[in-house]
Amino acid sequence: MIRAxxxxxxNTLDHETQTATVIFxxxxxxxxxxxxxxFWKATPAGEITLQITNPAASSLFLMGTDYYxxxxxxxxxxxxxxxxxxxxPNVDQQQRLYE
Numbered sequence: 001m002i003r004a005x006x007x008x009x010x011n012t013l014d015h016e017t018q019t020a021t022v023i024f025x026x027x028x029x030x031x032x033x034x035x036x037x038x039f040w041k042a043t044p045a046g047e048i049t050l051q052i053t054n055p056a057a058s059s060l061f062l063m064g065t066d067y068y069x070x071x072x073x074x075x076x077x078x079x080x081x082x083x084x085x086x087x088x089p090n091v092d093q094q095q096r097l098y099e
Contacts, residue, residue, distance in 0.1 A: 005039040020058030
């Protein structure tokens, strides 16, 4: 698993479609904290945009609030070669890249 820390920058509900657009960006060093600095060094830029069709779910994301985002690899046939060995780093190898 790879963990990132993002801040909710926007949560806009389209009242006609009841679809929310929620946008997150990586945390910055403001407010300065040891944890934010560590995450910022690993992920200084980027964006996650979600389209959420469940208003109850989208209402849980508050602008200005920080959230941990966990990425866990899903093993699939696409990630393996015909010989059955992965041509990509395994989850443990991926985790070490960010420690």
